[in-house]
Amino acid sequence: MEHSLLSAIGNTPLVRLDNLPLGDSASLWAKLEFLNPGGSVKDRIVRYIVADAQRRGLLQPGGTIVENTSGNTGAAIAMVAAQQGYRAILTMPDKVSAEKQAVLRAMGAEVVVCPTKARPGDPDHYVQRARDIHAGLHGSFMINQYDNPLNAEAHYLTTGPEIWEQTGGHIDLFVASGSTGGTICGVGRYLKEKDPSIKIVLLDPVGSIYYTYFYTDAVDESEIAPYAVEGVGEDHLAGCMDFSLIDEVVRFTDEDAFGAARLLARSQGLMCGGSSGANVWGAMVLSGRHPGASIVTVLPDMGIKYLSKIYCQAARAPRVAEPALG
Numbered sequence: 053m054e055h056s057l058l059s060a061i062g063n064t065p066l067v068r069l070d071n072l073p074l075g076d077s078a079s080l081w082a083k084l085e086f087l088n089p090g091g092s093v094k095d096r097i098v099r100y101i102v103a104d105a106q107r108r109g110l111l112q113p114g115g116t117i118v119e120n121t122s123g124n125t126g127a128a129i130a131m132v133a134a135q136q137g138y139r140a141i142l143t144m145p146d147k148v149s150a151e152k153q154a155v156l157r158a159m160g161a162e163v164v165v166c167p168t169k170a171r172p173g174d175p176d177h178y179v180q181r182a183r184d185i186h187a188g189l190h191g192s193f194m195i196n197q198y199d200n201p202l203n204a205e206a207h208y209l210t211t212g213p214e215i216w217e218q219t220g221g222h223i224d225l226f227v228a229s230g231s232t233g234g235t236i237c238g239v240g241r242y243l244k245e246k247d248p249s250i251k252i253v254l255l256d257p258v259g260s261i262y263y264t265y266f267y268t269d270a271v272d273e274s275e276i277a278p279y280a281v282e283g284v285g286e287d288h289l290a291g292c293m294d295f296s297l298i299d300e301v302v303r304f305t306d307e308d309a310f311g312a313a314r315l316l317a318r319s320q321g322l323m324c325g326g327s328s329g330a331n332v333w334g335a336m337v338l339s340g341r342h343p344g345a346s347i348v349t350v351l352p353d354m355g356i357k358y359l360s361k362i363y364c365q366a367a368r369a370p371r372v373a374e375p376a377l378g
């Protein structure tokens with residue numbers, strides 16, 4: 053039996069969320085992805101992509117892993133690199149909080165901070181910087197989570213089957229927000245192969261391009277706008293996002309996501325991040341449209357990272373608004 057830290061990735065619990073305002077006899081189940089050892093759903097893809105690179109000789113012992121990331125993927129890379137003796141170079145925009153940078157450095161990663169105002173394609177832009185470092189560092193390996201098909205494959209091979217087994221196949225809807233699309237497309241593909249009647253619903257923040265792209269087949273650049281929820285939505289089409297697997301896209305606001313995150317904390321004792329709030333908000337809304345449905349979602353990371361952003365406001369707010377159903 054394997055006892056390494058990386059063997060603790062995956063097989064997360066699926067719990068039923070009670071005491072939430074759900075539609076008629078609907079049930080909501082959440083996969084606790086924040087219980088992965090690196091603290092998020094991203095442990096799954098980093099472990100899988102690194103193992104594949106090792107097998108194919110793309111990453112040699114003592115080699116370097118490079119990626120542009122501001123959050124959970126960076127933490128997963130730093131963890132795997134510390135465990136397996138790799139150098140990790142992570143580029144990020146300077147808007148990323150000092151605490152998040154410190155977490156990565158604490159695990160030995162090198163953090164390259166780039167100006168947030170740099171435009172995509174500029175040598176100073178954090179994505180371009182990672183590409184340039186990778187290109188200039190012979191033998192380095194880039195995870196490339198947005199366009200690497202192994203991202204969705206990791207979820208197809210682990211998260212999807214786990215959900216199928218944990219629900220005994222009793223699932224009507226899988227609901228999740230997405231950035232790279234790895235989670236929703238990997239899980240969605242597995243579940244649809246098992247039962248094509250299962251509906252896959254993407255939740256997309258206002259300010260992201262996915263909602264309009266799904267319904268019109270076109271990117272409307274005028275819709276790109278800042279929003280506060282982290283880790284979901286996009287301003288470009290990620291290669292991993294396969295819309296043929298998605299049945300519906302529902303839009304949410306920061307208020308929807310953060311309100312539901314606070315509701316989750318107060319009603320369940322589950323303190324999660326904003327994307328978890330978005331996922332629970334979406335599940336509640338959809339439960340109003342699908343009476344009796346068994347709905348599954350994921351809680352990608354924990355709320356401790358967003359205390360000042362999501363929860364300190366809650367301390368001042370006397371009541372949390374509940375989302376309208378349907």
Ligand SMILES: Cc1ncc(COP(=O)(O)O)c(C=O)c1O
Pocket residue numbers: 123124125229230231232233234235236282283284325327328352353
């Ligand atoms: C907090 C959080 N939630 C959700 C996601 C979305 O996951 P995916 O990239 O698999 O679509 C991410 C991705 O970075 C994330 O960091």
